[in-house]
Amino acid sequence: MASPLTPRATDFPRWYQDVIAHAELADNGPVRGTMVMRPWGYAIWERVQSELDARIKATGTDNAYFPLFIPESYLRREAEHVEGFSPELAVVTHGGGKELDEPVVVRPTSETVINSYFAKWIQSYRDLPLLINQWSNVVRWELRTRLFLRTSEFLWQEGHTAHATFDEARAFALRILTDVYAETMTDVLAASVVTGHKTVQERFAGAIRTWTCESMMGDGKALQMGTSHELGQNFAKAFGTQFSTRDGQLDFVWQTSWGASTRLIGGLIMMHGDDAGLRLPPNVAPVQVVVVLVRDEEGVRAAAEALVAELTAAGHRVRLDDRVDLSFGRRTVGWELKGVPVRVEVGPRDLAAGQVTVVRRDDQTKQAVPLGGVGDEVARILRLAQESLLAEATAFRLARTTEVATTAEAAEVAKEGFAVVPWSVLGEAGEAELAADGVTVRCLYGPGGELATGEEEGELFALVGKSY
Amino acid sequence: MASPLTPRATDFPRWYQDVIAHAELADNGPVRGTMVMRPWGYAIWERVQSELDARIKATGTDNAYFPLFIPESYLRREAEHVEGFSPELAVVTHGGGKELDEPVVVRPTSETVINSYFAKWIQSYRDLPLLINQWSNVVRWELRTRLFLRTSEFLWQEGHTAHATFDEARAFALRILTDVYAETMTDVLAASVVTGHKTVQERFAGAIRTWTCESMMGDGKALQMGTSHELGQNFAKAFGTQFSTRDGQLDFVWQTSWGASTRLIGGLIMMHGDDAGLRLPPNVAPVQVVVVLVRDEEGVRAAAEALVAELTAAGHRVRLDDRVDLSFGRRTVGWELKGVPVRVEVGPRDLAAGQVTVVRRDDQTKQAVPLGGVGDEVARILRLAQESLLAEATAFRLARTTEVATTAEAAEVAKEGFAVVPWSVLGEAGEAELAADGVTVRCLYGPGGELATGEEEGELFALVGKSY
Numbered sequence: 001m002a003s004p005l006t007p008r009a010t011d012f013p014r015w016y017q018d019v020i021a022h023a024e025l026a027d028n029g030p031v032r033g034t035m036v037m038r039p040w041g042y043a044i045w046e047r048v049q050s051e052l053d054a055r056i057k058a059t060g061t062d063n064a065y066f067p068l069f070i071p072e073s074y075l076r077r078e079a080e081h082v083e084g085f086s087p088e089l090a091v092v093t094h095g096g097g098k099e100l101d102e103p104v105v106v107r108p109t110s111e112t113v114i115n116s117y118f119a120k121w122i123q124s125y126r127d128l129p130l131l132i133n134q135w136s137n138v139v140r141w142e143l144r145t146r147l148f149l150r151t152s153e154f155l156w157q158e159g160h161t162a163h164a165t166f167d168e169a170r171a172f173a174l175r176i177l178t179d180v181y182a183e184t185m186t187d188v189l190a191a192s193v194v195t196g197h198k199t200v201q202e203r204f205a206g207a208i209r210t211w212t213c214e215s216m217m218g219d220g221k222a223l224q225m226g227t228s229h230e231l232g233q234n235f236a237k238a239f240g241t242q243f244s245t246r247d248g249q250l251d252f253v254w255q256t257s258w259g260a261s262t263r264l265i266g267g268l269i270m271m272h273g274d275d276a277g278l279r280l281p282p283n284v285a286p287v288q289v290v291v292v293l294v295r296d297e298e299g300v301r302a303a304a305e306a307l308v309a310e311l312t313a314a315g316h317r318v319r320l321d322d323r324v325d326l327s328f329g330r331r332t333v334g335w336e337l338k339g340v341p342v343r344v345e346v347g348p349r350d351l352a353a354g355q356v357t358v359v360r361r362d363d364q365t366k367q368a369v370p371l372g373g374v375g376d377e378v379a380r381i382l383r384l385a386q387e388s389l390l391a392e393a394t395a396f397r398l399a400r401t402t403e404v405a406t407t408a409e410a411a412e413v414a415k416e417g418f419a420v421v422p423w424s425v426l427g428e429a430g431e432a433e434l435a436a437d438g439v440t441v442r443c444l445y446g447p448g449g450e451l452a453t454g455e456e457e458g459e460l461f462a463l464v465g466k467s468y
Numbered sequence: 469m470a471s472p473l474t475p476r477a478t479d480f481p482r483w484y485q486d487v488i489a490h491a492e493l494a495d496n497g498p499v500r501g502t503m504v505m506r507p508w509g510y511a512i513w514e515r516v517q518s519e520l521d522a523r524i525k526a527t528g529t530d531n532a533y534f535p536l537f538i539p540e541s542y543l544r545r546e547a548e549h550v551e552g553f554s555p556e557l558a559v560v561t562h563g564g565g566k567e568l569d570e571p572v573v574v575r576p577t578s579e580t581v582i583n584s585y586f587a588k589w590i591q592s593y594r595d596l597p598l599l600i601n602q603w604s605n606v607v608r609w610e611l612r613t614r615l616f617l618r619t620s621e622f623l624w625q626e627g628h629t630a631h632a633t634f635d636e637a638r639a640f641a642l643r644i645l646t647d648v649y650a651e652t653m654t655d656v657l658a659a660s661v662v663t664g665h666k667t668v669q670e671r672f673a674g675a676i677r678t679w680t681c682e683s684m685m686g687d688g689k690a691l692q693m694g695t696s697h698e699l700g701q702n703f704a705k706a707f708g709t710q711f712s713t714r715d716g717q718l719d720f721v722w723q724t725s726w727g728a729s730t731r732l733i734g735g736l737i738m739m740h741g742d743d744a745g746l747r748l749p750p751n752v753a754p755v756q757v758v759v760v761l762v763r764d765e766e767g768v769r770a771a772a773e774a775l776v777a778e779l780t781a782a783g784h785r786v787r788l789d790d791r792v793d794l795s796f797g798r799r800t801v802g803w804e805l806k807g808v809p810v811r812v813e814v815g816p817r818d819l820a821a822g823q824v825t826v827v828r829r830d831d832q833t834k835q836a837v838p839l840g841g842v843g844d845e846v847a848r849i850l851r852l853a854q855e856s857l858l859a860e861a862t863a864f865r866l867a868r869t870t871e872v873a874t875t876a877e878a879a880e881v882a883k884e885g886f887a888v889v890p891w892s893v894l895g896e897a898g899e900a901e902l903a904a905d906g907v908t909v910r911c912l913y914g915p916g917g918e919l920a921t922g923e924e925e926g927e928l929f930a931l932v933g934k935s936y
Contacts (some may be wrong), residue, residue: 005549025857027585027588029534029537029540029581030535030537030538030542030581030584031535031537031572033537034535034537035535036533036534036535036585037532037533037534038532039530039531039532041530041532042532042533043481043530045533046531062507062510062511063507063510063511063514064504064505064506064507064509064510065505065510065513065623066497066504066505066534067497067498067499067502067503067621068502068506068574068605068607068621069497069499069502069558069607069620069621070498070499071498071499074498086565087564087565088564089562089563089564089565090537090563090564091560091561091564092558092559092560092561092574093559093562094558094559094561094571095557095558095620096555096556096557096558096609096610097554097555097557097610103562105501106536106560106574109899112717113497115503116498117495119494126793133505137536137604137605138606139536139537141564142564152534152537152563153535153537155533175785195545220585264470267579308634325594381572391489435530438551439749445503460838
């Protein structure tokens with residue numbers, strides 16, 4: 001059975017939609033821009049959640065939950081923030097059959113409501129740092145939506161912290177960027193990420209600095225994978241979040257906020273997918289190994305079940321596919337669409353020769369493996385596939401990244417990839433010029449690609465591209 | 469330092485609020501009836517989630533996610549359902565700065581939107597059973613709210629399944645009731661639950677039968693801990709969810725839905741709390757053992773850290789409290805308020821004698837334990853505390869449950885506990901009579917307390933009480 005997908009090279013956006021439909025990742029919701037995450041898509045999200053959550057907790061951050069509904073007046077307290085989010089708000093005007101006295105907005109993000117509690121909970125330097133994260137849904141009424149990448153409602157985590165000094169807040173924002181986001185993207189999602197900070201134009205509404213992880217998708221466009229914001233004292237001043245310092249003064253707290261969302265699944269598809277479907281890095285695959293029963297005969301089933309038990313005991317996530325009422329071809333195409341890293345095919349002919357067929361999803365290699373060697377071979381492939389997908393993504397990004405010296409060259413290169421141009425050449429004027437072609441500065445960084453924490457603008461480089 | 473709580477016997481509702489505030493479980497949200505779950509409250513919820521989720525997955529159910537917003541028209545398709553939920557709906561009328569063509573409701577539960585997808589995904593008997601669960605927030609605009617027990621927005625899981633026959637749907641609804649809900653309530657939350665089915669008056673809007681787990685709180689009132697509904701073919705007919713049977717006919721699917729929510733945390737407080745605060749059963753405690761450093765001296769800290777390492781390695785959830793800038797008394801009162809099952813106090817005097825002080829939260833016993841014996845003693849206490857809390861809750865419920873022969877007696881007994889009365893005596897007329905006193909039938913069951921799956925009404929008994 002052939003792949004039901006539009007070839008990726010023919011029509012990338014159509015291919016993307018096809019993968020989502022045929023791998024049964026998601027469906028459009030009934031209300032415009034909303035999304036139904038189907039079991040396979042949600043299982044990938046559960047893996048992403050679990051990897052992010054463990055790293056978030058390792059920073060000393062606690063999970064909590066704040067309400068979905070925020071009084072409209074809260075949003076208005078921070079001027080840039082309300083300006084940034086007003087066009088995207090969903091507003092509840094009626095509750096319990098009556099018109100509400102004050103309309104409430106469905107949270108587009110939770111800085112305002114969380115700050116109203118931080119102001120209550122924080123009294124003294126002893127209460128700092130206060131490190132909170134929540135897993136939740138948020139709503140931003142988007143004009144142009146695309147499954148996973150930009151939906152009116154999406155799932156995410158949003159971290160919110162308060163610190164005694166600018167330096168501590170900066171250090172924490174950077175820790176989240178590197179130890180939580182960049183590490184998860186690289187080690188789990190096999191994404192080749194560039195880290196840096198946003199220009200004033202691109203930063204979060206209400207932040208003094210936004211740090212970002214950017215990846216290149218299979219069509220050369222950028223996807224923002226996660227952002228970590230320094231909020232300075234903006235929200236603290238808007239909400240009166242003050243603390244008594246060690247020497248008895250009153251000061252406003254310094255804050256950060258940071259989020260990563262279900263758009264990461266869109267990134268997984270566009271970074272690693274091919275004409276046969278999704279290719280999941282083993283570390284994020286809900287099923288790492290599928291053992292496919294070719295025909296349901298007694299010895300064959302027993303061998304397949306023994307392999308499932310052996311591989312599960314070795315710590316892998318394994319599923320048995322014994323749906324022999326479906327054609328073998330349809331089943332293998334299905335597992336390739338879903339991107340399961342390793343397929344072990346157990347059939348009577350192979351078994352008679354004391355072997356099974358092992359198929360590696362990322363490079364489609366197929367080999368006969370003696371029964372006794374399956375455990376080692378599967379472990380080897382899972383390790384290799386994780387490394388290969390990252391190496392492939394990195395090579396692709398580097399091949400499509402070009403250093404240029406002018407704004408015009410940057411615009412040209414950005415048609416198919418990333419341009420790197422000195423910020424001293426580009427500047428805000430060049431940034432505005434690029435915007436006319438739908439090209440943006442994805443981030444700024446230092447000469448060696450390092451994070452630029454000072455105000456050393458002369459030495460900054462801009463990573464420029466089109467983005468989702 | 470004395471407990472900051474209103475004594476439970478003096479004013480139970482006030483004591484409940486005090487526990488929530490002082491154990492830092494939750495706060496009221498800014499919009500009426502909403503709730504902020506603080507880190508300790510949310511950590512308990514994460515434990516409940518993880519225990520329920522594992523059991524739900526063990527039934528073969530997959531997690532998924534459906535949108536928050538539901539078109540108003542969807543709700544109107546099932547007559548009883550819309551009648552039941554209309555008074556509680558929150559309605560979004562504006563999005564992205566414009567009035568919406570069709571207002572959307574914020575989900576009060578997801579039967580309607582999920583059925584619209586089931587109708588699309590289900591074609592044949594091969595697609596059945598379809599077993600889906602989601603973890604989400606839902607909104608019901610409640611008039612009288614109380615933290616955890618009844619909030620306008622709450623967190624829950626809602627399962628939705630479709631089956632080929634009435635019998636399969638019933639069997640699945642019962643499996644969820646017993647293997648997921650009753651087992652989690654009993655083995656994890658140490659709740660003494662009564663299972664049975666609801667009267668027609670009390671069942672879910674749109675269901676043909678509602679199964680329930682009911683527990684008795686510390687004031688003798690009932691709390692509904694989780695419900696599992698048989699929906700018959702009601703939603704299938706409303707949404708056209710049909711499948712082709714093995715013999716080529718078209719039939720509507722038989723469905724179930726089932727949910728448990730953050731109100732379970734309210735139950736934990738009211739079942740097990742005492743005048744010193746929460747008493748958490750070890751299986752649901754985010755921290756099972758707190759090791760309290762009495763004074764920060766080198767040998768003392770080393771001993772405390774070694775104990776933390778040893779107890780963690782033994783598989784317990786352990787935290788070190790080294791906040792020696794706070795008074796010892798304030799810290800111990802704090803851990804008692806939060807309900808941590810075991811407290812190990814490590815101080816210089818004890819250590820000089822080669823021992824530490826081990827305090828058991830549920831019965832407040834305190835003992836000196838030699839350093840080498842702490843691991844065994846903690847394991848023993850955790851096992852015992854889990855058992856004791858369940859035994860205590862069971863004894864309390866039985867002591868406050870009285871078999872009666874008339875509706876008038878039932879009303880009298882229900883002032884302070886549960887009455888059991890033959891349903892043939894009570895009937896719908898008696899049920900209506902009790903309602904005047906705020907007393908309801910919590911559930912019906914057979915003569916031996918067994919689930920009544922037939923239509924054997926003559927042999928049914930009604931469990932009657934006041935409820936939250």
